[in-house]
Amino acid sequence: MKPKVVVSLEQALSLPYATLRFAQLGWRVIRLEATPSGEGLPGDPNRYIGSRLAGDDADDRRSYFVAPNVGKEAIAIDLKRPQGQALLRRLLVALDVDVFCCNTLPRRYTQLGIDYESLSAARPGLIWAGISAQGPDVPDAPGYDPVIQAMAGVMELTGDPAGPPTLAGVPLIDLKAGDEVYAGVMRALVDRAETGQGQRIDVSMLQAAASWLITTLPLLDYGCEPYEVTRSGNEHRKFIPTNVYRTADGYIYVAIGSDGQWRKLTTLPGFEGCANEVRLTNEGRHRERAAIQADVAAAIARWNTHELAAALRAAGLPHAPINTIADVRAIPVLAARLTGTTGPCGTTVRLPPMAVDVGGARTSLHFPPRYGEHTRPILQEAGLSTSDIDALYEAGLATGG
Secondary structure, eight states, rough: OOOOEEEEEEOTTTTHHHHHHHHTTTOOOEEEEEEOSSSSSSOGGGSSSSSOOOOOOOOOOOHHHHHHHHEEEEEEEOSSSSHHHHHHHHHHHHTTTTTEEEEEEETTTTTOOOSHHHHHSTTOOEEEEEEESSOTTTTTTOHHHHHHHHHHTTHHHHHHHEEEEOOOOHHHHHHHHHHHHHHHHHHHHHHHHHOOOOOOEEEHHHHHHHHHHOOOOOOGGTOOOGGGGGGOTSOSSSSSSSSEEOOSSEEEEEEEOOOHHHHHHTTTTTTTTGGOOOGHHHHHHHHHHHHHHHHHHHHHHHHHHHHHHHHHHHHHHHHEEOOHHHHHOOOHHHHTEEEEOOOOTSEEEEEEEEEETTTTOOOOOOOOOOOTTTHHHHHHHHHHHHHHHHHHHHSEEEOOO
Protein backbone atom coordinates (compact mmCIF):
# COMPACT_ATOMS: atom_id res chain seq x y z
CA MET A 1 0.00 0.00 0.00
CA LYS A 2 1.32 3.44 -0.92
CA PRO A 3 2.27 5.48 2.20
CA LYS A 4 -0.54 7.78 3.32
CA VAL A 5 -0.66 11.17 5.01
CA VAL A 6 -2.38 11.41 8.39
CA VAL A 7 -3.24 14.52 10.38
CA SER A 8 -4.22 13.65 13.93
CA LEU A 9 -5.58 15.96 16.63
CA GLU A 10 -4.33 13.68 19.35
CA GLN A 11 -3.41 13.48 22.99
CA ALA A 12 -3.06 10.90 25.79
CA LEU A 13 -2.57 7.32 24.53
CA SER A 14 -5.44 5.77 22.57
CA LEU A 15 -5.04 7.78 19.36
CA PRO A 16 -1.25 8.27 19.51
CA TYR A 17 -1.00 4.48 19.71
CA ALA A 18 -3.14 4.11 16.59
CA THR A 19 -1.14 6.64 14.61
CA LEU A 20 2.13 5.08 15.83
CA ARG A 21 1.07 1.99 13.91
CA PHE A 22 0.70 4.15 10.79
CA ALA A 23 4.12 5.72 11.36
CA GLN A 24 5.65 2.24 11.63
CA LEU A 25 4.33 1.53 8.13
CA GLY A 26 6.21 4.55 6.82
CA TRP A 27 3.15 6.80 6.61
CA ARG A 28 3.50 10.50 7.29
CA VAL A 29 1.84 11.30 10.62
CA ILE A 30 1.38 14.94 11.65
CA ARG A 31 0.15 15.34 15.21
CA LEU A 32 -1.93 18.47 15.66
CA GLU A 33 -2.07 20.20 19.03
CA ALA A 34 -3.75 23.33 20.34
CA THR A 35 -1.98 26.66 20.67
CA PRO A 36 -1.26 27.81 24.27
CA SER A 37 -4.39 28.76 26.18
CA GLY A 38 -2.69 30.31 29.18
CA GLU A 39 -3.98 27.47 31.35
CA GLY A 40 -1.33 24.89 32.11
CA LEU A 41 1.48 23.66 29.90
CA PRO A 42 0.95 23.82 26.13
CA GLY A 43 -0.03 20.86 24.00
CA ASP A 44 -0.70 17.24 24.90
CA PRO A 45 -0.59 16.82 28.71
CA ASN A 46 1.20 13.51 28.21
CA ARG A 47 4.23 15.47 27.00
CA TYR A 48 4.93 16.30 30.64
CA ILE A 49 4.37 12.89 32.21
CA GLY A 50 7.32 10.78 33.34
CA SER A 51 10.97 11.48 33.92
CA ARG A 52 12.88 14.28 32.21
CA LEU A 53 15.20 13.20 29.44
CA ALA A 54 18.90 13.99 29.61
CA GLY A 55 19.91 16.47 26.95
CA ASP A 56 16.38 17.60 26.11
CA ASP A 57 16.28 21.26 27.07
CA ALA A 58 12.72 21.67 25.77
CA ASP A 59 11.33 19.44 28.58
CA ASP A 60 8.19 18.62 26.58
CA ARG A 61 9.11 15.04 25.65
CA ARG A 62 9.26 13.16 28.91
CA SER A 63 9.59 9.40 29.21
CA TYR A 64 5.88 8.49 29.16
CA PHE A 65 5.40 10.46 25.94
CA VAL A 66 8.18 8.88 23.90
CA ALA A 67 7.04 5.42 22.82
CA PRO A 68 3.64 6.28 21.22
CA ASN A 69 4.95 9.36 19.41
CA VAL A 70 8.15 8.37 17.64
CA GLY A 71 8.28 8.92 13.88
CA LYS A 72 5.80 11.82 13.85
CA GLU A 73 5.78 15.53 13.06
CA ALA A 74 4.05 18.18 15.20
CA ILE A 75 2.16 21.38 14.48
CA ALA A 76 0.17 23.73 16.72
CA ILE A 77 -2.86 25.62 15.37
CA ASP A 78 -5.68 27.46 17.13
CA LEU A 79 -8.84 25.64 16.06
CA LYS A 80 -11.07 27.69 18.33
CA ARG A 81 -11.10 30.49 15.76
CA PRO A 82 -12.47 30.33 12.21
CA GLN A 83 -9.10 31.37 10.76
CA GLY A 84 -7.41 28.36 12.38
CA GLN A 85 -10.13 26.06 11.10
CA ALA A 86 -9.67 27.46 7.59
CA LEU A 87 -5.95 26.88 7.92
CA LEU A 88 -6.54 23.22 8.81
CA ARG A 89 -8.75 22.75 5.75
CA ARG A 90 -6.03 24.32 3.60
CA LEU A 91 -3.48 21.88 4.99
CA LEU A 92 -5.69 18.90 4.24
CA VAL A 93 -5.83 19.89 0.60
CA ALA A 94 -2.26 21.13 0.16
CA LEU A 95 -0.69 18.10 1.83
CA ASP A 96 -2.97 15.55 0.10
CA VAL A 97 -4.12 14.25 3.47
CA ASP A 98 -5.74 10.81 3.37
CA VAL A 99 -6.79 10.41 7.00
CA PHE A 100 -7.86 12.80 9.74
CA CYS A 101 -8.10 11.50 13.31
CA CYS A 102 -9.12 13.00 16.64
CA ASN A 103 -9.79 11.93 20.21
CA THR A 104 -11.51 14.98 21.61
CA LEU A 105 -15.03 15.14 23.03
CA PRO A 106 -17.65 14.65 20.27
CA ARG A 107 -19.50 17.80 21.36
CA ARG A 108 -16.42 19.78 20.30
CA TYR A 109 -16.22 18.44 16.75
CA THR A 110 -18.33 21.23 15.25
CA GLN A 111 -16.97 23.90 17.61
CA LEU A 112 -13.43 23.19 16.41
CA GLY A 113 -14.37 22.70 12.77
CA ILE A 114 -13.11 19.14 12.76
CA ASP A 115 -16.43 17.41 12.14
CA TYR A 116 -16.51 14.94 9.25
CA GLU A 117 -18.92 17.03 7.20
CA SER A 118 -16.74 20.16 7.25
CA LEU A 119 -13.45 18.39 6.58
CA SER A 120 -14.72 16.00 3.91
CA ALA A 121 -16.32 18.94 2.07
CA ALA A 122 -12.87 20.52 1.86
CA ARG A 123 -11.09 17.27 1.12
CA PRO A 124 -13.40 14.79 -0.71
CA GLY A 125 -12.47 11.17 -0.11
CA LEU A 126 -11.11 11.94 3.36
CA ILE A 127 -11.22 9.12 5.88
CA TRP A 128 -12.19 10.52 9.28
CA ALA A 129 -11.70 8.56 12.52
CA GLY A 130 -12.59 9.64 16.04
CA ILE A 131 -12.13 7.96 19.42
CA SER A 132 -14.36 8.91 22.33
CA ALA A 133 -15.56 7.37 25.57
CA GLN A 134 -19.01 6.25 24.43
CA GLY A 135 -19.30 7.51 20.87
CA PRO A 136 -21.27 10.50 19.54
CA ASP A 137 -24.41 9.35 21.37
CA VAL A 138 -22.78 10.48 24.64
CA PRO A 139 -20.86 13.54 23.45
CA ASP A 140 -19.75 14.90 26.83
CA ALA A 141 -18.23 11.80 28.42
CA PRO A 142 -14.45 11.92 28.88
CA GLY A 143 -12.62 8.78 27.80
CA TYR A 144 -10.12 7.57 30.38
CA ASP A 145 -8.92 3.97 30.25
CA PRO A 146 -9.44 3.17 33.98
CA VAL A 147 -12.95 4.64 33.92
CA ILE A 148 -13.90 2.53 30.92
CA GLN A 149 -12.31 -0.56 32.48
CA ALA A 150 -14.65 -0.02 35.42
CA MET A 151 -17.69 0.73 33.26
CA ALA A 152 -17.16 -2.16 30.82
CA GLY A 153 -16.79 -4.85 33.49
CA VAL A 154 -13.07 -5.38 32.98
CA MET A 155 -12.33 -4.52 36.61
CA GLU A 156 -15.17 -6.75 37.80
CA LEU A 157 -13.47 -9.64 35.99
CA THR A 158 -9.94 -8.84 37.20
CA GLY A 159 -8.39 -9.61 40.57
CA ASP A 160 -8.78 -12.01 43.48
CA PRO A 161 -12.35 -13.22 44.14
CA ALA A 162 -11.91 -12.24 47.77
CA GLY A 163 -10.49 -8.83 46.92
CA PRO A 164 -11.66 -5.63 45.25
CA PRO A 165 -12.19 -5.09 41.51
CA THR A 166 -8.78 -4.45 39.95
CA LEU A 167 -7.35 -2.59 36.98
CA ALA A 168 -5.60 -4.59 34.29
CA GLY A 169 -1.84 -4.12 34.29
CA VAL A 170 -1.79 -2.41 30.89
CA PRO A 171 -4.21 0.23 29.52
CA LEU A 172 -6.20 -2.34 27.58
CA ILE A 173 -9.04 -0.06 26.52
CA ASP A 174 -6.82 2.71 25.20
CA LEU A 175 -4.90 0.16 23.14
CA LYS A 176 -8.04 -1.63 21.97
CA ALA A 177 -9.53 1.67 20.77
CA GLY A 178 -6.32 2.50 18.94
CA ASP A 179 -6.32 -0.87 17.23
CA GLU A 180 -9.93 -0.32 16.14
CA VAL A 181 -8.93 2.98 14.50
CA TYR A 182 -6.06 1.23 12.74
CA ALA A 183 -8.32 -1.56 11.48
CA GLY A 184 -11.14 0.82 10.56
CA VAL A 185 -8.86 3.08 8.54
CA MET A 186 -7.42 0.10 6.68
CA ARG A 187 -10.93 -1.12 5.83
CA ALA A 188 -11.94 2.37 4.72
CA LEU A 189 -8.91 2.64 2.45
CA VAL A 190 -9.89 -0.61 0.75
CA ASP A 191 -13.43 0.69 0.31
CA ARG A 192 -12.14 4.00 -1.06
CA ALA A 193 -9.98 2.20 -3.60
CA GLU A 194 -13.18 0.63 -4.97
CA THR A 195 -15.64 3.49 -4.57
CA GLY A 196 -13.58 6.67 -4.38
CA GLN A 197 -15.57 7.61 -1.28
CA GLY A 198 -14.22 8.49 2.13
CA GLN A 199 -16.02 7.58 5.32
CA ARG A 200 -16.47 8.39 8.97
CA ILE A 201 -15.31 5.98 11.68
CA ASP A 202 -16.48 6.47 15.26
CA VAL A 203 -14.76 4.30 17.87
CA SER A 204 -16.50 4.10 21.23
CA MET A 205 -14.07 2.96 23.90
CA LEU A 206 -16.96 1.46 25.87
CA GLN A 207 -18.33 -0.47 22.89
CA ALA A 208 -14.88 -1.66 21.87
CA ALA A 209 -14.24 -2.88 25.41
CA ALA A 210 -17.61 -4.62 25.65
CA SER A 211 -16.87 -6.49 22.42
CA TRP A 212 -14.21 -8.37 24.39
CA LEU A 213 -16.75 -9.82 26.85
CA ILE A 214 -17.22 -12.80 24.56
CA THR A 215 -16.51 -15.41 27.24
CA THR A 216 -18.71 -13.87 29.94
CA LEU A 217 -21.56 -11.63 28.74
CA PRO A 218 -23.42 -14.39 26.78
CA LEU A 219 -23.39 -16.59 29.89
CA LEU A 220 -25.99 -14.31 31.49
CA ASP A 221 -28.61 -15.88 29.22
CA TYR A 222 -27.57 -19.43 30.11
CA GLY A 223 -28.42 -19.31 33.80
CA CYS A 224 -24.76 -19.10 34.77
CA GLU A 225 -23.44 -19.33 38.28
CA PRO A 226 -22.28 -16.01 39.82
CA TYR A 227 -18.64 -17.14 39.92
CA GLU A 228 -18.66 -17.49 36.12
CA VAL A 229 -19.05 -13.75 35.58
CA THR A 230 -16.85 -12.24 38.24
CA ARG A 231 -13.24 -12.28 39.42
CA SER A 232 -11.40 -15.58 39.33
CA GLY A 233 -7.90 -14.45 40.26
CA ASN A 234 -5.29 -16.32 38.24
CA GLU A 235 -7.57 -19.29 37.60
CA HIS A 236 -9.44 -19.82 34.37
CA ARG A 237 -13.20 -19.86 34.86
CA LYS A 238 -13.68 -22.94 32.69
CA PHE A 239 -10.45 -24.89 32.29
CA ILE A 240 -9.06 -26.67 35.35
CA PRO A 241 -6.38 -26.63 36.58
CA THR A 242 -5.09 -23.28 35.37
CA ASN A 243 -3.32 -21.01 37.82
CA VAL A 244 -0.12 -19.41 39.09
CA TYR A 245 1.58 -21.97 41.31
CA ARG A 246 4.43 -21.54 43.77
CA THR A 247 7.45 -23.72 43.08
CA ALA A 248 10.31 -24.46 45.46
CA ASP A 249 12.14 -21.38 44.21
CA GLY A 250 9.58 -19.09 42.53
CA TYR A 251 6.36 -19.15 40.53
CA ILE A 252 5.11 -20.70 37.30
CA TYR A 253 1.88 -20.45 35.33
CA VAL A 254 0.37 -23.75 34.19
CA ALA A 255 -2.68 -23.96 31.95
CA ILE A 256 -4.37 -27.31 31.37
CA GLY A 257 -6.87 -26.82 28.57
CA SER A 258 -8.05 -30.33 27.71
CA ASP A 259 -8.64 -33.78 29.16
CA GLY A 260 -5.65 -35.07 27.20
CA GLN A 261 -3.39 -32.48 28.78
CA TRP A 262 -4.70 -33.41 32.22
CA ARG A 263 -3.79 -37.07 31.63
CA LYS A 264 -0.26 -36.04 30.58
CA LEU A 265 0.13 -33.84 33.67
CA THR A 266 -0.87 -36.65 36.03
CA THR A 267 1.78 -38.97 34.58
CA LEU A 268 4.60 -36.62 35.60
CA PRO A 269 6.53 -37.59 38.75
CA GLY A 270 4.77 -36.32 41.83
CA PHE A 271 1.47 -35.59 40.06
CA GLU A 272 0.09 -39.14 40.04
CA GLY A 273 -1.86 -38.52 43.23
CA CYS A 274 -3.83 -35.71 41.58
CA ALA A 275 -5.69 -38.18 39.33
CA ASN A 276 -8.93 -40.05 39.96
CA GLU A 277 -11.88 -41.22 37.85
CA VAL A 278 -13.97 -38.09 38.50
CA ARG A 279 -11.20 -35.81 37.31
CA LEU A 280 -10.76 -37.44 33.89
CA THR A 281 -13.05 -34.85 32.31
CA ASN A 282 -13.14 -31.08 32.67
CA GLU A 283 -16.75 -31.36 33.89
CA GLY A 284 -15.64 -33.67 36.67
CA ARG A 285 -12.70 -31.45 37.52
CA HIS A 286 -15.15 -28.58 37.99
CA ARG A 287 -16.85 -30.58 40.74
CA GLU A 288 -13.53 -31.01 42.55
CA ARG A 289 -12.07 -27.65 41.61
CA ALA A 290 -10.82 -26.55 45.03
CA ALA A 291 -9.34 -29.96 45.84
CA ILE A 292 -7.56 -30.15 42.48
CA GLN A 293 -6.02 -26.73 42.93
CA ALA A 294 -4.72 -27.78 46.33
CA ASP A 295 -3.38 -31.12 45.03
CA VAL A 296 -1.65 -29.57 42.01
CA ALA A 297 -0.20 -26.77 44.14
CA ALA A 298 1.25 -29.34 46.55
CA ALA A 299 2.81 -31.31 43.70
CA ILE A 300 4.33 -28.24 42.05
CA ALA A 301 5.75 -26.96 45.35
CA ARG A 302 8.20 -29.87 45.35
CA TRP A 303 9.75 -28.85 42.01
CA ASN A 304 12.10 -26.01 41.26
CA THR A 305 10.90 -23.76 38.44
CA HIS A 306 13.52 -24.66 35.85
CA GLU A 307 13.12 -28.42 36.23
CA LEU A 308 9.33 -28.27 36.19
CA ALA A 309 9.37 -26.08 33.10
CA ALA A 310 11.59 -28.63 31.37
CA ALA A 311 9.24 -31.47 32.30
CA LEU A 312 6.16 -29.57 31.17
CA ARG A 313 7.86 -28.59 27.93
CA ALA A 314 8.82 -32.22 27.23
CA ALA A 315 5.19 -33.24 27.82
CA GLY A 316 3.88 -30.49 25.54
CA LEU A 317 1.94 -28.80 28.33
CA PRO A 318 1.26 -25.01 28.29
CA HIS A 319 3.25 -23.14 30.92
CA ALA A 320 5.31 -20.00 31.37
CA PRO A 321 7.52 -18.30 33.92
CA ILE A 322 6.18 -15.08 35.47
CA ASN A 323 8.45 -12.73 33.57
CA THR A 324 9.43 -9.23 34.58
CA ILE A 325 9.29 -6.58 31.84
CA ALA A 326 13.08 -6.82 31.58
CA ASP A 327 12.71 -10.58 31.07
CA VAL A 328 10.16 -10.01 28.32
CA ARG A 329 12.45 -7.63 26.49
CA ALA A 330 15.16 -10.30 26.51
CA ILE A 331 13.03 -13.11 25.01
CA PRO A 332 14.97 -13.91 21.81
CA VAL A 333 11.98 -13.94 19.46
CA LEU A 334 10.97 -10.50 20.76
CA ALA A 335 14.46 -9.04 21.20
CA ALA A 336 15.04 -9.53 17.48
CA ARG A 337 11.89 -7.52 16.69
CA LEU A 338 12.14 -4.57 19.07
CA THR A 339 11.72 -1.16 17.50
CA GLY A 340 13.74 1.82 18.63
CA THR A 341 14.63 5.47 18.54
CA THR A 342 17.58 7.66 19.50
CA GLY A 343 17.27 10.15 22.37
CA PRO A 344 18.57 13.73 22.49
CA CYS A 345 21.95 12.62 23.87
CA GLY A 346 22.35 9.82 21.36
CA THR A 347 21.04 7.13 23.71
CA THR A 348 19.35 4.20 22.00
CA VAL A 349 15.85 3.66 23.38
CA ARG A 350 14.39 0.20 22.82
CA LEU A 351 10.64 0.18 22.18
CA PRO A 352 8.03 -2.58 21.88
CA PRO A 353 7.87 -4.63 18.69
CA MET A 354 5.25 -4.06 16.04
CA ALA A 355 2.10 -6.08 16.71
CA VAL A 356 2.58 -8.01 13.45
CA ASP A 357 5.58 -8.23 11.16
CA VAL A 358 5.11 -6.15 8.00
CA GLY A 359 7.63 -6.21 5.17
CA GLY A 360 9.34 -2.87 4.68
CA ALA A 361 8.03 -1.41 7.95
CA ARG A 362 10.13 1.04 9.95
CA THR A 363 11.71 -0.44 13.06
CA SER A 364 13.84 2.64 13.81
CA LEU A 365 11.88 5.88 14.06
CA HIS A 366 13.03 9.39 14.80
CA PHE A 367 12.54 10.80 18.28
CA PRO A 368 9.14 12.37 19.06
CA PRO A 369 8.73 15.97 17.91
CA ARG A 370 8.81 18.92 20.25
CA TYR A 371 5.61 20.85 20.68
CA GLY A 372 4.86 22.61 17.38
CA GLU A 373 8.29 21.70 16.04
CA HIS A 374 7.15 21.46 12.42
CA THR A 375 4.49 24.16 12.32
CA ARG A 376 6.51 26.62 10.26
CA PRO A 377 7.96 24.16 7.68
CA ILE A 378 4.58 22.48 7.18
CA LEU A 379 2.87 25.83 6.61
CA GLN A 380 5.58 26.65 4.10
CA GLU A 381 4.99 23.30 2.41
CA ALA A 382 1.30 24.22 2.15
CA GLY A 383 2.24 27.31 0.14
CA LEU A 384 2.11 30.04 2.78
CA SER A 385 4.67 32.80 2.47
CA THR A 386 7.03 33.79 5.25
CA SER A 387 5.03 36.97 5.85
CA ASP A 388 1.76 35.01 5.97
CA ILE A 389 3.23 32.60 8.53
CA ASP A 390 4.64 35.46 10.60
CA ALA A 391 1.17 37.01 10.66
CA LEU A 392 -0.34 33.73 11.89
CA TYR A 393 2.23 33.55 14.66
CA GLU A 394 1.67 37.17 15.66
CA ALA A 395 -2.09 36.56 15.82
CA GLY A 396 -1.60 33.44 17.95
CA LEU A 397 -3.17 31.20 15.31
CA ALA A 398 -0.05 29.07 15.00
CA THR A 399 2.98 28.48 17.18
CA GLY A 400 6.07 26.36 17.71
CA GLY A 401 9.25 25.64 15.84
